[in-house]
Amino acid sequence: MAATKIAIPQLAFNRVRPAPVVLVSGTEAFLADRAIRSLRDILKAEDPSLEIHDIEADQYSPGELITLASPSLFNEPRLIRVVNVEKCTDAFITETIAYLARPADDTYLVLRHAGGVRGKRLLDSIRGGAGSGIEIACLELKKDTEKTEFAASEFAAAGRRVTGGAIRALVAAFSDDLAELASACQQLLADDSDEITEMTVERYYSGRVETTAFTVADAAIAGRTGEALVLLRHALSSGADPVPIVAAFASKLRTMAKISGMTAPASQLASKLGLAPWQIDRGRRDLQGWNEDGLGNCIEAIAATDAQIKGLGRDPVFALERMVAVIAGRGL
Template sequence: MPPRTRAPEATWHRAKPAPVVLVSGPESLLAARAVERIHHAMGAGVAITTLDAGAYTSGALLAAASPSLFDEPGLVVVEGAEAMNDAFLADGLSYAAAPEPDVVVVIRHGGGVRGKRLLDTLRKGGVPEYTCPAVKRDNEFADFVAAEFERAGRPAPAAVVRRLVDAVGTDLPELAAATQQLLGDVEGAIDEDAVARYYGTRVNATAFSVADAAVAGQVSTAVTLVRHALAAGVDPVPLNAALASKLRTLAKVGASRGRGLDPTRDLGLPPWQVDRARRELRRWNAESLADAIEAIAAADAEIKGGGRAPAFALERAVRTVAELAAP
């Protein structure tokens, strides 16, 4: 591949076909979306061949990318380049020097230093790179959902996007599945009522919804949610663990203020989580937070075998935490 000026990086939603494409970054769902966009842009009927760079056999890339194997231009997707073996590294470097113009080869690299020589060669050669960064901030989850609606040609108002993220939570695959369900089941405009109808009761009764309500001092809501979750068969252990995690985050962010620490830089907490914790800490002081942590620790011991009624122990702990935070 003749040297050229390095192509500028673009995010996954701008991905389009080229003889060789690099899709990089840790967020696998976004990487899958990038490949989908490339495939869609190539038209219907394009054959896809998938290779595993970690279990690669010499010659497989050249065979898959051979135009003679396709009735029309094909797409070759190389997964797991962050774990590539030496055979793929050698073939990847060779192929990058003279790629087939009528075939699209997408190399998916999840991050790390493995295969750096190939990545440097691709980048220096001007290969287009589409990044799939980890989604961490609250607004990034909202942006993802908005992009999913737009990708389907049915843009949703910001209030609908916000309602869906609040209901489903910050698990990217779950958000994607929820968005696709709404797109498939709801005719016409998707509004807040549709989100509430599908996810207002089932998904809100999750571990983190219970934790959020308790930490916010919403006693009746927290108790209702935990009862709903238990009735739906949710294990008390993750419910209690989510509340414990929430309280630990509050404790870390609260303690960082007096120690001159940056919670994101020094404690590794995502910025959106820090912002939210700072808002929630307005209801708490050191004494009440310590009491809440003790209540959750006691419940944890009972739930894991120390008591005979784990559901009751969990509900009692949730109520205690919520009452400590209540106005």
């Protein structure tokens, strides 16, 4: 069976606008709830007399939609919010498809469908253009890059400056719950500082930021000295052992040294160097801004630090911080 041609605008959750029919689809409940709240706020601002009605599609009573969409005594605009469309009754499908042929004036019908095949005939009708609607796709944000973009958009929308390190720390701390990530962003927006940095995040959420040895290494190799030192201190205060931290740096620098100057495709180099193609690609990104002298100096610094933390030095924390500073400066 051919897929239904999409004939209506497909908008992001933060680009919602009024339309006779608004289909809010996708599995990400937080984004869907925010989109529906935003639409309500827009309509309320346009006309405070807005009437709001709610329908549960899985408990739908025949005639309910038409009754709620019928003009009121004073012709106030109406917002009809329908949830559980993915579990809707047959009567709801039949009556809503009929409604799409002639939507009521000054009425905004919002249909929340969280996924699945139930109600496909209705969704196909809306996506095909019936009802002159729009669709707000609220898909789950699975990748860290998507969550990073989401967090950045929260600060951009408020016109606040935020460092990349602060956003990365937030995503690391709240990657499992988008609602918590959004709430954390809003709390930081209430902070009085001009710019939100990784230090700000550390102050508010030091107990939540999860730091691994490779996270520290990534920040240092990218030249983000302040962020790398904050992450290092948090890792150590959380009980991390200095030895695996140094080992993580050594692993990444060895990879960079192996592939430095090599231009062959990653797929060709992988077996020759005993690395996975993705490791070669990542190593090439890490090498940007580095030169061979700096790379050599950093490898020597790692070796010296390894000896310091294994008994030759008195202060392993100082040795680690000095190593991080050298590497963040790219050995120069």
